[in-house]
Amino acid sequence: xxxxxxxxxxxxxxxxxxxxxxxxxxxxxxxxxxxxxxxxxxxxxxxxxxxxxxxxxxxxxxxxxxxxxxxxxxxxxxxxxxxxxxxxxxxxxxxxxxxxxxxxxxxxxxxxxxxxxxxxxxxxxxxxxxxxxxxxxxxxxxxxxxxxxxxxxxxxxxxxxxxxxxxxxxxxxxxxxxxxxxxxxxxxxxxxxxxxxxxxxxxxxxxxxxxxxxxxxxxxxxxxxxxxxxxxxxxxxxxxxxxxxxxxxxxxxxxxxxxxxxxxxxxxxx
Amino acid sequence: xxxxxxxxxxxxxxxxxxxxxxxxxxxxxxxxxxxxxxxxxxxxxxxxxxxxxxxxxxxxxxxxxxxxxxxxxxxxxxxxxxxxxxxxxxxxxxxxxxxxxxxxxxxxxxxxxxxxxxxxxxxxxxxxxxxxxxxxxxxxxxxxxxxxxxxxxxxxxxxxxxxxxxxxxxxxxxxxxxxxxxxxxxxxxxxxxxxxxxxxxxxxxxxxxxxxxxxxxxxxxxxxxxxxxxxxxxxxxxxxxxxxxxxxxxxxxxxxxxxxxxxxxxxxxxxxxxxxxxxxxxxxxxxxxxxxxxxxxxxxxxxxxxxxxxxxxxxxxxxxxxxxxxxxxxxxxxxxxxxxxxxxxxxxxxxxxxxxxxxxxxxxxxxxxxxxxxxxx
Ligand code: SF4
Numbered sequence: 001x002x003x004x005x006x007x008x009x010x011x012x013x014x015x016x017x018x019x020x021x022x023x024x025x026x027x028x029x030x031x032x033x034x035x036x037x038x039x040x041x042x043x044x045x046x047x048x049x050x051x052x053x054x055x056x057x058x059x060x061x062x063x064x065x066x067x068x069x070x071x072x073x074x075x076x077x078x079x080x081x082x083x084x085x086x087x088x089x090x091x092x093x094x095x096x097x098x099x100x101x102x103x104x105x106x107x108x109x110x111x112x113x114x115x116x117x118x119x120x121x122x123x124x125x126x127x128x129x130x131x132x133x134x135x136x137x138x139x140x141x142x143x144x145x146x147x148x149x150x151x152x153x154x155x156x157x158x159x160x161x162x163x164x165x166x167x168x169x170x171x172x173x174x175x176x177x178x179x180x181x182x183x184x185x186x187x188x189x190x191x192x193x194x195x196x197x198x199x200x201x202x203x204x205x206x207x208x209x210x211x212x213x214x215x216x217x218x219x220x221x222x223x224x225x226x227x228x229x230x231x232x233x234x235x236x237x238x239x240x241x242x243x244x245x246x247x248x249x250x251x252x253x254x255x256x257x258x259x260x261x262x263x264x265x266x267x268x269x270x
Numbered sequence: 271x272x273x274x275x276x277x278x279x280x281x282x283x284x285x286x287x288x289x290x291x292x293x294x295x296x297x298x299x300x301x302x303x304x305x306x307x308x309x310x311x312x313x314x315x316x317x318x319x320x321x322x323x324x325x326x327x328x329x330x331x332x333x334x335x336x337x338x339x340x341x342x343x344x345x346x347x348x349x350x351x352x353x354x355x356x357x358x359x360x361x362x363x364x365x366x367x368x369x370x371x372x373x374x375x376x377x378x379x380x381x382x383x384x385x386x387x388x389x390x391x392x393x394x395x396x397x398x399x400x401x402x403x404x405x406x407x408x409x410x411x412x413x414x415x416x417x418x419x420x421x422x423x424x425x426x427x428x429x430x431x432x433x434x435x436x437x438x439x440x441x442x443x444x445x446x447x448x449x450x451x452x453x454x455x456x457x458x459x460x461x462x463x464x465x466x467x468x469x470x471x472x473x474x475x476x477x478x479x480x481x482x483x484x485x486x487x488x489x490x491x492x493x494x495x496x497x498x499x500x501x502x503x504x505x506x507x508x509x510x511x512x513x514x515x516x517x518x519x520x521x522x523x524x525x526x527x528x529x530x531x532x533x534x535x536x537x538x539x540x541x542x543x544x545x546x547x548x549x550x551x552x553x554x555x556x557x558x559x560x561x562x563x564x565x566x567x568x569x570x571x572x573x574x575x576x577x578x579x580x581x582x583x584x585x586x587x588x589x590x591x592x593x594x595x596x597x598x599x600x601x602x603x604x605x606x607x608x609x610x611x612x613x614x615x616x617x618x619x620x621x622x623x624x625x626x627x628x629x630x631x632x633x634x635x636x637x638x639x640x641x642x643x644x645x646x647x
Contacts, residue, residue, distance in 0.1 A: 019600065021594070026604075026610070026612075079500050098410050117373055119531070120531070122532055125544075125547060125549070127313060127547050128314060129547075154462055170365040189644065190543055196570055208524065208527070209523055209524065210523065210604075211523075211602075211603045211604045214601070214603075224314065226314040226315065226316075226437075227314065227543060232549065232603070233546065233603075234530055234549065234550050234603075235526065235527040235528075235529070235530030235531060235550075236530065237530065237531075239549065241549055244314045244315070245311060245317030246314065246315055247316050247594075247599055247600060247601075247645065248316045248317075248590065248593050248594070248599070249312075249315045249316050249317060250316075251316065251594075251645065253316075253600065253601055254600055255601040255602065256600065256602060257601060257603060258601060
């Protein structure tokens with residue numbers, strides 16, 4: 001049994017809870033994915049420490065990573081789904097992840113989005129009305145901790161695959177790092193990677209003809225386990241929510257629209 | 271943007287009870303506020319507190335609107351088609367009393383009374399009483415024809431909370447033609463004045479057809495609402511009911527997106543506008559459920575398929591069943607009856623199949639929604 005189908009969607013099995021047994025095609029990401037050169041330009045605008053990175057170096061690193069995925073039979077089909085290159089500057093400060101999200105990453109996503117869509121809003125709503133500082137931790141089974149550790153000393157580049165786990169409920173999204181084969185530089189998507197991907201592609205969730213998937217930051221765990229952090233569009237607008245993941249009391253949300261992502265990454269080399 | 275600047279659950283819940291009147295209402299209807307507070311704190315658990323929209327008096331109406339989805343439920347239509355009125359047992363006051371108690375236990379705090387034209391019902395006063403306007407907010411849908419000063423005062427004295435008056439165009443000739451009732455526009459304007467004088471909350475309810483959102487007339491309507499301080503509530507024409515076959519009326523995502531853009535600038539909203547700290551999404555079961563004259567519960571005002579009959583089963587069981595239905599419970603942003611053609615086909619096929627043998631809607635649970643998957647499957 002392959003791990004991913006021909007659309008790059010993680011094949012479900014009986015231990016996972018999914019909305020359906022096949023990948024939905026109703027919710028669509030924006031048709032355009034910016035070229036690496038443009039992504040780097042946009043990222044430099046918001047992460048000044050990336051100023052000295054040359055486009056050809058970024059592209060070379062991405063190409064190396066892409067080839068590594070392509071040569072891995074287990075992961076190769078994931079390249080058939082839409083994916084977004086990203087670049088994350090070194091994170092020297094090692095601040096609390098909730099604080100980093102609230103005070104640094106979300107304002108940058110907002111700036112990048114508003115640059116592109118000046119008349120639209122970027123709104124944040126947390127359903128328990130509390131700030132995110134000191135409320136967020138990293139899911140132990142997400143392998144996201146390794147990305148954070150590497151990022152403390154290095155610039156990271158990679159690809160975010162938003163639709164790899166579309167339709168999976170949150171617990172089943174989290175389980176993936178236990179079940180998927182090893183790969184040097186893979187994790188369940190979280191804040192640094194998704195926010196960086198959105199900074200490089202602020203149009204990702206904006207679609208004129210249809211609705212787009214809802215991007216869960218599954219590698220992050222809120223202190224209140226009923227809350228999941230996510231990005232969604234609202235018409236022409238972009239929103240960040242700390243939203244209940246409960247369908248009914250005691251029953252997890254399982255939605256055709258909610259998606260968990262996988263991120264593949266590497267340390268940038270010259 | 272700091273999180274403290276953003277929408278909070280409390281702010282939105284409280285906006286339902288207009289800011290200036292908050293303390294007055296809290297004293298007048300403490301149980302309503304208790305339920306709102308409970309809903310706010312339970313919302314993360316996945317608890318819901320939907321509006322129950324009661325269709326009364328066999329949907330009798332004095333108008334004949336072109337876009338009305340109620341026509342197939344009306345006696346005048348049934349008599350034309352079958353020679354007689356709906357023979358099914360209709361909800362009685364005792365059924366509504368029981369429903370009010372069950373709704374209260376479930377944490378529901380809003381009833382919308384609708385028709386047809388609800389004010390045609392001579393028993394409306396008794397109905398408001400059994401629903402208990404101090405435990406629930408009682409909201410009245412009206413085309414405004416009968417809602418003069420006297421009626422507005424009567425409704426307020428009965429404990430009514432809000433009136434939702436329909437106005438489909440600022441152009442009197444267009445509104446009257448749409449409603450096939452000369453003078454309808456003038457009566458609706460009179461109704462707003464009457465509601466204001468009686469101290470009732472109110473909103474202007476207007477049907478949006480394709481491209482109207484971009485029109486000068488719609489701008490005029492927004493300006494009127496701003497000047498009169500009336501919130502503007504918009505319903506979007508759907509390809510069902512009388513709208514079936516009128517694809518030229520159905521709003522596209524372009525219309526809907528522009529509306530979402532305008533929401534930031536004007537006091538306008540649809541039932542999908544983010545509120546109560548919930549994102550803008552389809553609100554089947556979670557937002558508004560319609561109770562038909564015979565007790566059948568429909569998960570959306572535009573659907574002709576039932577989740578069960580509240581005179582035969584507990585309300586809580588019916589709502590839980592709806593939340594577990596794969597089409598209705600799980601999160602989705604789009605309006606499934608207006609935009610999701612897979613669902614629209616399923617819905618219209620089931621309605622057509624049922625209507626071949628039986629002239630009465632809605633399609634019972636066993637013949638419709640029971641045939642779709644549940645999240646527990
Ligand atoms: S299907 Fe459409 S009209 Fe019905 S509740 Fe959902 S959004 Fe509203």
